[in-house]
Amino acid sequence: MTQLDVRPRAGGTAPGAVPADGGVRGKGLGGNSVGLMGSAVIGVSTVAPVYCLTSTLGSTAGEVGVQMPAVFLAGFLPMLLVAFAYRELNKAVPDCGTSFTWTVKAFGPRVGWMCGWGLVIATIIVLSNLAGVATSYFWLLAGEITGSESIAALDDSKPVHILTCLALIAIATAISYRGMTATKGVQYALVGLQLVVLAVFVAMAVQKAGSGEFASSLDFSWSWLNPFAVQSFAAFTAGLSLSIFMFWGWDACLTANEETVGSEKTPGRAALIAMVVLVGSYLATGVAAQMAVGSGDSGLGLANPETSDNVFAALAGPVMGPGLGILLFVAVLASAAASLQTTFIPVARTVLAMSSYEALPASYARVHPRFRTPGRATVMAGVATGVFYTVMTLVSEHVLVDTIYALGLMICFYYALTAFACAWYFRADLTRSFRDLAFKGLFPVVGGLLLTAVFGKTLHDMWDPAYGSGSEVLGVGSVFVIGVGLLLLGVVLMLVMQRRSPAFFRGEILTRETPALVVED
Numbered sequence: 001m002t003q004l005d006v007r008p009r010a011g012g013t014a015p016g017a018v019p020a021d022g023g024v025r026g027k028g029l030g031g032n033s034v035g036l037m038g039s040a041v042i043g044v045s046t047v048a049p050v051y052c053l054t055s056t057l058g059s060t061a062g063e064v065g066v067q068m069p070a071v072f073l074a075g076f077l078p079m080l081l082v083a084f085a086y087r088e089l090n091k092a093v094p095d096c097g098t099s100f101t102w103t104v105k106a107f108g109p110r111v112g113w114m115c116g117w118g119l120v121i122a123t124i125i126v127l128s129n130l131a132g133v134a135t136s137y138f139w140l141l142a143g144e145i146t147g148s149e150s151i152a153a154l155d156d157s158k159p160v161h162i163l164t165c166l167a168l169i170a171i172a173t174a175i176s177y178r179g180m181t182a183t184k185g186v187q188y189a190l191v192g193l194q195l196v197v198l199a200v201f202v203a204m205a206v207q208k209a210g211s212g213e214f215a216s217s218l219d220f221s222w223s224w225l226n227p228f229a230v231q232s233f234a235a236f237t238a239g240l241s242l243s244i245f246m247f248w249g250w251d252a253c254l255t256a257n258e259e260t261v262g263s264e265k266t267p268g269r270a271a272l273i274a275m276v277v278l279v280g281s282y283l284a285t286g287v288a289a290q291m292a293v294g295s296g297d298s299g300l301g302l303a304n305p306e307t308s309d310n311v312f313a314a315l316a317g318p319v320m321g322p323g324l325g326i327l328l329f330v331a332v333l334a335s336a337a338a339s340l341q342t343t344f345i346p347v348a349r350t351v352l353a354m355s356s357y358e359a360l361p362a363s364y365a366r367v368h369p370r371f372r373t374p375g376r377a378t379v380m381a382g383v384a385t386g387v388f389y390t391v392m393t394l395v396s397e398h399v400l401v402d403t404i405y406a407l408g409l410m411i412c413f414y415y416a417l418t419a420f421a422c423a424w425y426f427r428a429d430l431t432r433s434f435r436d437l438a439f440k441g442l443f444p445v446v447g448g449l450l451l452t453a454v455f456g457k458t459l460h461d462m463w464d465p466a467y468g469s470g471s472e473v474l475g476v477g478s479v480f481v482i483g484v485g486l487l488l489l490g491v492v493l494m495l496v497m498q499r500r501s502p503a504f505f506r507g508e509i510l511t512r513e514t515p516a517l518v519v520e521d
Contacts, residue, residue: 034260044277048130053312068286071240072283078446079275081443085443091268095353107420107421113354117487125404144326176344176348177375187341190334194334201285245411253270292319293318358504409462410487416447416451418448465478
């Protein structure tokens, strides 16, 4: 029979030093289910690289022109620095609560609870958006395959769109419910498809650029990689916000740490591998597309406002031809569907951890006895995503769009908090070696400061009703109202939980010295 040993470890912990056991509670998840490659694939899949490229290549080119590749590099920098923070924290505390657990141990229960809330609400927004995109591309691809415009037009029917979207959410929830092994098998195929199609697109785009077939083609220039060549700071920060969004989700492989072989080191390595694959894919695709059609705002130019929100739909035929072009539609659908499925991992495991440490109701801490997954938390995430998307779609398309624009605020919020938590948690280690100073202190702090700057700039820009869909509430931009409103909703829920679970908020459940719960058979 399984018993939980809650006896404290021998030995004390100096103030500001890292406790040896990290304070991790065993939660019953299926250990050793994922290796290094599987973990990296989950990180890449959650980001949805093909979907991110088709939806942001044009918008980024519209903001910064030919400096688009440079902005991709600039967005990669803070994410890389934060990734170092995640790696170091995971070595010390390999807990599936990641940002929530780490910030609680660094800054206390209230800051940690809000950090966890930021991750959860950001993930719900992304899940709803991915489900909508997958639905649209499902009907678009069905129309392309059948050659029927009437089938493709079914996506314009709100009841059909919502029902299809809910069906896709249910399928993704079911796969995630069945555990990491089922998730891993699906992801190998979908991520592999995305990367192969991108490679084919890059090769054919470079060939088209060399042939001079398109009048807007450009010769490659190393100046495209110079972020200081962007014409204005406002344009740079706007492009940077889009670029940061393109990298969000790599930390999913960290939330699966308790189910990964070598949980202390493998997830951190997988996150760095995922980041390298992503930035390489983005740079290669951005440069190739720019060489082929340029960054102009007319014709096939990437910044053309009529096609900038779905660049691959415009470039599929001209670059790859009618035969191979359909592969781009398949890749976008695969990207959205794959990310829809893996994005359940961080939200379900964060909720599981918050519940295990009594920061949320205890019922969400239940793990399925057969699949060894946070079953109730996964189902809750699926239901919340379906309800959120349905309500937002029925209320107003503008509200749904503005909710997506508010996503950047949540991303910067919890990533920055996690980065600062790393430096504070390891503050006693920073003088031990140059490596500790750099990877546990300097890099995380710089990454956190960069994301805080983007957070502040985004918050300022959101006040303007012109930001997002152009909607407003009493003269204030609706994106600001939604973004700040969702964070304040977290404060309200935190106060409710404070009354229901005072021990957690008194710091009695999860502290720097919390002993581990060891599962003994």
